[in-house]
Amino acid sequence: MSIIVFGSLNMDLVVRSPRLLQSGETLIGSDFYMTPGGKGANQAVAAAKLGVLTEMIGRVGTDLFGLELLAELKAVGVGTDGVLVDATHSGVAMITVAATGENQIIGVFGANGNVDETDVERLRTKLLDTQLLLLQLEIPIAAVKQAAQIAHGLGVQVILDPAPVPTEAIAPLYPFIDILMPNEIEAGQLVGFPVTSPDTAAIAAGVLQQQGAKTVIVKLGAQGVFCATPDETFFVPAFPVAAIDTVAAGDAFAGGLTAALVEGASLRQAVVWGAAAGALATTKKGAQAAMPDRPTFNAFLTANGVI
Known part of the structure; x- marks a missing residue:
């Protein structure tokens, strides 16, 4: 069975620094590198590297970044027939990674910002043979909503990573989403209070379910993952590792989660796989x-x- 990722492709420009910047501050970094990214493409690569048949739908620009982004997807077996080359620049993300592994990200959407109903139509033709659709919010929310509605109508499982959280409410999306999976910062932004622990994650998940969300998975970084379904709640502790860079941990979680679901695992097992991949x-x-x-x-x- 296959999955489709409908979302963003960016080139990440990464700087390593002793700590995260404060307002008006200048720091001397220790490293710089460029690496393919974008939450959509990251999640596609994460799933494909775990053996999931994966298609990517989105846009890149006509610049060298766009060529490299497509090449990297193809190199790990992600299908790119649904990626349009647009007459603009590719999306970029400026990322600062602290010595602790924490990060700050500023994204410039570029071609991602032009995703519209024509991209949704390309998606529609591929959904008939698809088990699962992965969505994020680094492309216009109107296109995300259309994609979710179509997939939901076809009986395709829909997972939304609500990042970055937009200024407009996303609760109208919830009826078309099977799994909502924010991290702790995004969960806090969605419910209006800080989410810092399993207890506050449980409260936040309850609020989101009251707003119409079905299953809510809250990623709590080094603490673990809290999950609330219509029938149960559970917590999966984080796996102990020596973290050096948390930039794509949430996207890796999506890959592990979807790999388990595609292989027929229970949601609890899928959350464990997600935590391990992250x-x-x-x-x-x-x-x-x-x-x-x-x-x-x-x-x-x-x-x-x-195992």
Whole structure:
């Protein structure tokens, strides 16, 4: 079975610094590199490297970044027939990574900002043979809503990573979403109070369910993952690793989660797989380059008593 990722493709411009910047401050960094990113493309790569048949729908620009972004997807087996080359620049993300592994990101959408109903129509033709649709919010929300509605109508499972959280309310999307999976910052932005622990994640998940969300997965970084379904709640502790870069941990989580779901695992097992993939991704620099392949992933699961 296959999945489709409908979302963003960016080139990440990454600077490593001793700590995150404060307003008006200048710091001397220790490293700079460019690496393919974008939440959509990251999640596509994360799933494909774990052996999931994956298609990408989105846009890149006519610049050299666009060529490289497509090449990197193809290199790991992601289908790119649905990626349009647009007459503008590709999306970019300016990322600062602190010595602690924490990060700050500023994105410039570029071609991602032009995604519209024509892209949704390309998606529609591919959904008939698809098990799962992964969505994020680095493309226009109107296109995301159309995609979710169509997939929901066809019985395709829809997962939304609500990042970045827009200024407009996204609750109208919830009826078309099977799984909503914010991190703690995004969950706090969605509910209007800080989410810093499993207890506050449980409260936030309850609020989101009252607003219409079905299953809510709140990623709490080094603490773990809280999940609330219509029938149960549970918490999965984080796997202990030596984290050096958390940039793509949430996207790796999406890859692990979808890989388990496509293989018929329970949601609880899928959350464990997501947590494992996210943990592994923090042990390497970069976004797509940090996504674990299946042998590495299986070895990690075995070493931690999961399989």
